[in-house]
Structure formats: structure tokens, C-alpha cells
Amino acid sequence: MSENAATAPRTSGHAIILAGGSGTRLWPVSRTLLPKQLMPLGGDKSLLQQTVLRALRVFAPKNVWVVTNEEHVFEVRAQLRALDQALTAQVLAEPVGRNTLPAVLLGLDRIVAADPAACVAVLPSDHMISADEGFDTDIRAGLAMAAKGYFVTFGVEAAKPETGYGYIRRGEPLAPGVFEVLRFAEKPDLETARAFVASGEYFWNSGMFLFCVAEFIEAVQRFQPALAVWWKNRAKTPLASAYASLPDISVDYGIAERLTRQAVVKASFGWDDLGNWEAIYRLDDKDECGNAVEGDVLALDCENNLLLSRGGKLAAVGLSDMIVVQTRDATLICPKDQVQRVKDVVGILKGQGSRLVEAHVTVNRPWGSYTVLEEGEGYKVKRIKVHPGARLSLQMHHHRAEHWVVIRGSAVAEVDGVEHLLSANQSIDIPMGGTHRLSNPGKLPLEIIEVQSGPYLEEDDIVRFDDVYGRIKPESEKG
Structure with a gap:
């Protein structure tokens, strides 16, 4: 963390960092027991550690909470311990995976005990973000809007028609760099994505959002009565047995798409959700032939490939526009324009009961x-x-x-x-x-x-x- 960040005034708000995803689209490097947020991508620190350090630029350590699952809790605590011993007490474990809305409520359970009037930022831990100063500024702008009763999202300028992202349609300006939200759009087909980008009215949905606790809990009570019952009775019911019965639902589906008072902050930071191997190729440094090379790799007459080895020598000859990822027990080879099908590979392996989905050697x-x-x-x-x-x-x-x-x-x-x-x-x-x-x-x-x-x-x-x-x-x- 830079000296300026370390001395910058922090807000009185809280951050909930979501760290329970499985990252199947980056198989075979990302696996159930070691998903992408726990791995170093784009630096020497894991994506989770990078997310926590960004949050600490704005929020006090005691106000930063990490929600993960029971399988990852010990690795998450170890990674946070490497940043600050005190952060290990800020890790909360889901007994079972139940999507983002129950996970956020799990974090709010701790927050409301100390500060029932808090404003809260929810941050995914598996995204790549650059321009930290812009991130700080945008979070503070979002907190100001949340304090006025808005549910706040963060939109990234849509640079190209991307079918793997959700979109946010912006309306009238509410403040500098802040707009009303007209609608959310789920991942579109290519033709619709092109129309979104051409209109200039749509942002990519970054998956980050901000709110104040009172308004959020009121929305849960209105739109998700089953969760509201659990929330009201959470002190009386053992966590594991109650949590397993909760609906598997996201904040977007369960709350955000039903609200009327919403704002979107135009992101002034670089953002990528690292959703597939093409994104890793795009963000990696390239050699003179356009190859992104990591690990022990020998490339002959190759151009515009991602060649990554985490298990022995990888030799490639005459390849163009390919993804080749090698670990000690599995190898992925596919054209760059077919990377979305990696999830199909993972699905087949799961159906076969293969341990290659679960863990590395x-x-x-x-x-x-x-x-x-x-x-x-x-x-x-x-x-x-x-x-x-x-x-x-x-x-x-x-x-x-x-x-x-x-x-x-x-x-x-x-x-x-x-x-x-x-x-x-x-x-x-x-x-x-x-x-x-x-x-x-x-x-x-x-x-x-x-x-x-x-x-x-x-x-x-x-x-x-x-x-x-x-x-x-x-x-x-x-x-």
C-alpha cells in the first residue's frame, strides 16, 4: 500500500468482500479447492489480497469483512494474515454456498451489531482493478449517494460488445459521474450487445454495489420474505441448519432489479472480471510474436497465443491464436475464440466424478x-x-x-x-x-x-x- 493510501482518511463505512466463487472458467489452474480469487493473477499477490488492500485504502481494517465458504476459510485466513494479523478475525464462513444475497446478509449480521446505520460496499474478490486512486474516488462518491438512500452500482464503460457481462442502462445525471439506473440487462446475445454499445447508454455491470443497511434490510423484507424470516430469527436458530435452507439467489435477482431508487457510478478505474483465459491473455505482457508466456515454455514459430505452464516443460510449435494451459495433472488446449466452452469441460468432468475439478495434486x-x-x-x-x-x-x-x-x-x-x-x-x-x-x-x-x-x-x-x-x-x- 502506498504512503498516500496509508495516511488517507478512511470512511466510517464497511466493506463486505465476497470470496466464495469456484472460478471454473479458468480450469485447470482454478479448481474448487483453489479458485481464481486465491491465486496470484496479474501480480505477486492473490486477487483476494489485492481486493482487501484496495478496501483498506477506504475502510478501517475492523470494518473490512470477507465472506467465504468452509472449504476455503483456512486459506483465506492465511492470505489475510500475510497482510495483517488482525484481519483473520474478519473472515466469515458460509456453511454451504447460497449465492450473493445470503452471503451479504451473513456479513451484515456482524455489521449491524456494531453500526446499524452503516453504509456498506460489497466487492467481488475475483476481479482485476487498476487505477487505485480512481477506485477510492468512486467508492467515496458511491457512499455519498448511498447515504441519500440510493442503492448504488458501479458501471464500466462498454468498450466492445461483450456477451459475458451484464449491463446497466443509465438515465439522467444525479451528480458528477453518477447517473440514475433505468434498467439492468442480463448477459445478452452478440447482436443485442452490439446495440447496447452503439447506443452509448449502457455500462458493463462490475458486480460491485453500495447501500445503507436500513434500506437494504427493508428491501429484503419486501422482496425476499424467506430471507427476512431467517434474518429476524437468526439469533435463535443454529447457523448451519438455517443457512442450508435459504434460497440460492443473487443480490441482482433478489433485490436490485426490483428497486426504483438506484444510481450507477461511472467507473474511473480499469476493470476486468478475468472470466476466461482470453481475458488473461489480453491483460498479460506479450513477446515480440504476440505470445503471452508464463512458466517453463519453449515456443517455436508461434504467434498470438497464451502459453502457460505450471507443471514441467511446455513445448509449442507453429501455433496461432490458441490457449494452452498445463498443470501437473491436466492440460487445456483450445482456440481463443472457444474459451467459453471451458465450463462445458468442467461440467463433463464433474459428471464423471473426476477429482481434477476439485483439487490440484x-x-x-x-x-x-x-x-x-x-x-x-x-x-x-x-x-x-x-x-x-x-x-x-x-x-x-x-x-x-x-x-x-x-x-x-x-x-x-x-x-x-x-x-x-x-x-x-x-x-x-x-x-x-x-x-x-x-x-x-x-x-x-x-x-x-x-x-x-x-x-x-x-x-x-x-x-x-x-x-x-x-x-x-x-x-x-x-x-
Whole structure:
């Protein structure tokens, strides 16, 4: 953060940052357990971290809230801890995904307890934004309109007919750079998008919006009675059981498209939702042949391609206008004009039950990480890394046995209530059905090789009995 930003006066408003998306259109790099907002794109910080830093230019740290889901909460907290230790207390986890409107209400639950008259900005965490000063100015202009009772959106000047964005039709000016909203339009076909752009009356919908709490809750009560009932009774009902029954609905569909008093701020910052690989190509630096190259790539007679490797050498010969993305366990190859079909690939893989949609070969956990080295019928080999002082849950498996070999550091292996201290080159067997826990008692990282064997080896064959990371739900919150 720049010195000017650090010393600039902050508003008394709040920000809710939405960080629960899956980012399937950027597969195979973006996956369910590590979606695009948690990855560094366009810099050395993740999109989430970039979003939080922008919010901190305008809002106090204690007024910045991040809503994510339970699968991502530990990674989100780790990324926020790298910015400011205090921010880890600002992370809220959805028990299940329920679109943007319930997620916003989850954030408002914390905000109204401290400031029921607050104005609130809602910011997606998976967009690329440039010109921070323009962002600051626009947010402050939006807060001023929200204080007058407007629901405020942010519109980006439509530079071309884009079928992947929603649109906002502007009306009469309300203030410098601020207009009334005449209508929202969902993602149009190409002919309609061309008409929107030619008219000069439409903005791209950035997905960011602003409101004051009282007006927003009143709109929920008017237009979404089921959510209003949950909101009224939220102190009496366990969060998980109530949240799972809420409608899966966005703020746009549930609230914004039904309101009459709305304003749109014309964005004075650069914006892109990074919705597909063509967007990544467009924003990346290019070589003299128009190629955007990332990673260990050898390109011969190639032009105007995105060539990205995150897993070994990628060699390309004679390619033009292509997207080639390689990870350690999957490769995507498609023409640039076919990138919207990546979501179809993900849909097919989901239908096949493929783990390639869910996770990379390396998966981060609150205690460290594991990497799948090899697997086949009846066996799987992992490298497990455990942070100093960390420990896994006390657990058992119904369908597999395990063999642990320490390759670095020291380990405490608890098996059926007995603790065993292991050092490098020592090993232990975990029988099928045995309760066990792995801990790192040392000050250096622990690494082990784990060999699993049995008829079923997936991650859902875990029964937890004790967990320092809160991954065991009370009976009242199960179901």
C-alpha cells in the first residue's frame, strides 16, 4: 500500500468482500479447492489480497469483512494474515454456498451489531482493478449517494460488445459521474450487445454495489420474505441448519432489479472480471510474436497465443491464436475464440466424478499440505508437510490402512491412544479402523511419505474425533 493510501482518511463505512466463487472458467489452474480469487493473477499477490488492500485504502481494517465458504476459510485466513494479523478475525464462513444475497446478509449480521446505520460496499474478490486512486474516488462518491438512500452500482464503460457481462442502462445525471439506473440487462446475445454499445447508454455491470443497511434490510423484507424470516430469527436458530435452507439467489435477482431508487457510478478505474483465459491473455505482457508466456515454455514459430505452464516443460510449435494451459495433472488446449466452452469441460468432468475439478495434486490444509505423488487401484502415495507445532485431527478410516515414513523433521504419531516419537527414516503402520493423529513437535517443517492401501482412498473416508481447526460440527449443526 502506498504512503498516500496509508495516511488517507478512511470512511466510517464497511466493506463486505465476497470470496466464495469456484472460478471454473479458468480450469485447470482454478479448481474448487483453489479458485481464481486465491491465486496470484496479474501480480505477486492473490486477487483476494489485492481486493482487501484496495478496501483498506477506504475502510478501517475492523470494518473490512470477507465472506467465504468452509472449504476455503483456512486459506483465506492465511492470505489475510500475510497482510495483517488482525484481519483473520474478519473472515466469515458460509456453511454451504447460497449465492450473493445470503452471503451479504451473513456479513451484515456482524455489521449491524456494531453500526446499524452503516453504509456498506460489497466487492467481488475475483476481479482485476487498476487505477487505485480512481477506485477510492468512486467508492467515496458511491457512499455519498448511498447515504441519500440510493442503492448504488458501479458501471464500466462498454468498450466492445461483450456477451459475458451484464449491463446497466443509465438515465439522467444525479451528480458528477453518477447517473440514475433505468434498467439492468442480463448477459445478452452478440447482436443485442452490439446495440447496447452503439447506443452509448449502457455500462458493463462490475458486480460491485453500495447501500445503507436500513434500506437494504427493508428491501429484503419486501422482496425476499424467506430471507427476512431467517434474518429476524437468526439469533435463535443454529447457523448451519438455517443457512442450508435459504434460497440460492443473487443480490441482482433478489433485490436490485426490483428497486426504483438506484444510481450507477461511472467507473474511473480499469476493470476486468478475468472470466476466461482470453481475458488473461489480453491483460498479460506479450513477446515480440504476440505470445503471452508464463512458466517453463519453449515456443517455436508461434504467434498470438497464451502459453502457460505450471507443471514441467511446455513445448509449442507453429501455433496461432490458441490457449494452452498445463498443470501437473491436466492440460487445456483450445482456440481463443472457444474459451467459453471451458465450463462445458468442467461440467463433463464433474459428471464423471473426476477429482481434477476439485483439487490440484498439492492441496493446502490449515496444518500444512499434501501432494499426491502416485495413485492406482488400491493404493495412493502422498508427501505430507506439517507446519512446526501443528497437528492433524484425531481420526480414523473405515476403508484404508496407512504406512508413514518420516523423511524430514520429527513426528509424534498417536495410534490407538499410544504416542510414538519418530525421526527421519523411521516409520509406523496405521491399521484400517485405527484412531490416529500426526503432529509436528519440532521447530522445523515435518515431511513424511504416506502410503495408503485399501478398497477406497478418497478424502471423505475420514471420521474426526478431535480437531483444533474446528472441522467437527456440533450435532445441532449437522444435516
